[in-house]
Amino acid sequence: PRSPxxxxxxxxxxxxxxxxxxxxxxxxxxxxxxxxxxxxxxxxNELGAPKAGVVKAIKVKVGQTVVASEVLAVIE
Numbered sequence: 001p002r003s004p005x006x007x008x009x010x011x012x013x014x015x016x017x018x019x020x021x022x023x024x025x026x027x028x029x030x031x032x033x034x035x036x037x038x039x040x041x042x043x044x045n046e047l048g049a050p051k052a053g054v055v056k057a058i059k060v061k062v063g064q065t066v067v068a069s070e071v072l073a074v075i076e
Contacts, residue, residue: 010050010073012066016040021062023073027055035073038066049075 020037023029034046057074060066
């Protein structure tokens, strides 16, 4: 079972590798707007903001491997 992410944290839905970071700390985002692109099983998945707000932290970098439920970004 997946553990829930903290409110305002965008997390990885599956294991994969970060191929692109679309936003920077301080950027305003809309709910669902792409923040990070993760490649899993040869498919690229754009992961969106869990809510509208401002990017407070990007927890990953390009080339990093992530696991399911890992926090990728924090939105406040």
